[in-house]
Amino acid sequence: MMRLRDTHATITIALVIGIAVLIAFLDIGTAPNAPVHVPDFVVSLVGKYLCYAMLALAVDLVWGYAGILTLGHAAFFALGGYAMGMYLMREIGARGVYANPILPDFMVFIGWKTLPWYWYGFNHLWLALIMVALVPGVLAFVFGFLTFRSRVSGVYLSIITQALTYALMLAFFRNDMGFGGNNGMTDFKDIAGFPIDARSTEVGLMLLSALVLAAEFLLARWIVRSRFGKVLVAVRDAESRTRFLGYRPESYKLFVFVLSAVMAGIGGALYVPQVGIINPSEFSPGNSIEAVIWVALGGRGTLSGAILGAVLVNYAKTWLTSALPGLWLFALGGLFIFVTLFLPRGIVGTIAAWFDRRRRPEARAQILAKEPSAEPEAVP
């Protein structure tokens, strides 16, 4: 049963919302020349980090608690982003370069005369929002249903998730898919009637992202601390044993995989209006693996660690790619190696273990047993 008082969750949510509100206040509420003023671009940047944190949270849910190392989660993120991008494209209306009220510019450019059927209804925000959840969810359901039922696990699963996102990337690069091909979608004008470049819209989107992230975190936290979550951890640590106890591991995995895909899709949907572009490179396998390292750095199986890792790594990326562009890949590569070799529990995991050990030495054994084991089920 879950406790009503949850210090860990309270701190995380307070930090996420607190920082978001603070940034918003420092942007709008202070004079541009004040020393504490935060420029507009930082607001979008923070919004972007928050969206990445949603992706990281989704990865942590499946990797940290169900033992599914997915190397294709950015695909769900990108699909959510594309659903939102389609709505934003339709919102442009006749303000595009070709001034076609129905067709987005890129379709006019490749000579299409009518809107393809799968673009119908995307002029409504509500439909786009449904699609943001539905498309990644359905894909995850179909993929997960087939995969978990045939008990593909471990490394094989990782490799085919990677193949999935790779195949999607190749597909979205094609012009005749009707999603803008190489260039993707950009030049958005407004969202739900608000001009997309306005400061108020940017701040609003950033605050919305913080709220959604907090909500996703609470949901994930609730799930992992429920009875369901306990079974999930059992599946992670000993799938066969759990199956012999009468549970159906594939159903548990499928549920959490679909939920996680939807969470990632929502993150992508909030990401697109804040960065102003979506293109097929979001599907590239490298992005998905990067999301995994955010989680690994923050702490696998801690949820709050996923948020911390995503923000830290992306902040470092923003800073390093502008300060020392040649060094970024060295740093990221080194981070992968460092974390796997020397920080297997991640930042939050290490701190939590340290606190617990100090507070309750007698509970040490128990804590260690709760740690995500390195490799739950033997993989040949």
Add this chain to the structure above:
Amino acid sequence: MPRQVAEDLIGTVMPRTRGGERLRWLAGLLLVPGFILMFAFGQPARAADTSDPFAGLASPNFETIQNTVTALAASANPRARIVIAALADNRLFTWRWPRPDNGLFIKEQNGSFVDARTGKPIATPPFPVIRAVIVNDMVRSAISAAQGMLDLFSHSVAVRRQAAEALFEAADPDSLPLITRALAHETAPGVRALLTEAEAAARLKSPATPVAEQLAAIRLIGARDDLASRSMLASLSGASPPVAAAAAAAVKHIDRVLALWNILETVYYGLSLGSVLLLAAAGLAITFGVMGVINMAHGEIVMVGAYTTLVVQQLVAAFFPAIADWSLLLAIPAAFVVAGILGIIIEQTLIRFLYGRPLETLLATWGLSLILQQAVRSLFGPTNVDVTSPTWMSGAVQLGGLTLTLNRLWIIAFTAAVVGLLMLAFRVTRLGLAMRAVTQNRRMAAAMGIRTPIVDALTFGLGCGIAGIAGVALSQIDNVSPNLGQNYIIDSFMVVVFGGVGNLWGAVVAALILGIVNMVLEPVSGAVVAKIAVLVLLILFIQRRPRGLFPVKGRAVEA
């Protein structure tokens, strides 16, 4: 020489200025009568009889010129070739005002003139009395046709072969005498066969040919089994019933043969793509398949092999330019050693600490791949580098209806050699034995005195060395850039997973199947869709057979 004196005189009196040309022309006009006399004495007058095959070229009428060119081509006149070539280059001259001898002169490269009919040098005729024989498009096409025919008598077999092929495709009954004459001279058997076919084609088009001969011609042409003969026979549908029926049957036969060649070609391309995949995956089949190490930096090891090729090539070109064309052979051991040592270093400093934790290995080696990519980018620059192909790898071999490009052929052979040697190494060498023992039962192998850590390091080094060799081959067919490895990593994993982990034969079969399936799908759906389809098929396949095509059976699987 009075003519030259006159020419000089005109040149002195009227300097070459803009308006000078016209004045010089007028001056020439005044001198004409004298020159007529001079020429009349200088050369015997030639009667403009109809037996002169060149006479028509002197005509101002384009049609006459055209007919003359065509007739010349069909004639066996030994000068025809030279005269027509001169005509094509605007070097053929005739009298400005027709004369009975229909004089024709060719201006040589050095400016001197020869008589077109005899080839004997003549005194340079003054420009006002002669003009270049001009041509229009009709004449030009006649000239190119004529040159094609005249090529039949060229000294080069290749030129004769081409000309015979052109004659076959033209299938012109009028060229029959020409073909007969060419056949009489021809000695090369290949060209003779072509000429016989051309003769048959020309006969077929002639309405005068008896039906029996037409049928024989159809048999002869039908035996060529190519597109040219197919279209020729297909055009006979309007002929007399027995001929049309025979032609239709022959077309059907050709279609079957062409379909067969088509299949063979797809198989060849599939084999070639498959061997590239196999080469890229062979190293992974050892590190992942045999050792169970997920090496995401595998693609970057391949890239290191490709860059080693570049360095070896530049070193050889700088120090031993004489053997520059063979530097690729030196690059193979060099890449093996460089990549192998790199692999051993990676194993000792990274992989060794992560045995039994495949997912962590995956993440750490991915990080390593980023570092290697960036390192190569800093050392060699981010753009494609130029690895040249040796001359012995360019060109193609014609095999029936198949054109086999040599570089693909070399890669297929090279892959077969590498994989064959690898299998042999596993079977017969002591290290191979140790590797198999450690794979099958690590503890038992250790108990038998095998030093498993060393075997692990060497196995990983071997896998990386093979990846380096793959880099040498890939440098010949793909762009060498820091991103080279990324393009192959997913394909390589697919090959290994599809074939069944721990199984080299599985990788071979998987790579060839994937290559061929890709090539079969490509013409139907386009390259990208074919690739997507292959990936989706693979994902579905793994659902059915999670352990690949040839799973390793026994206790190892359950461990």
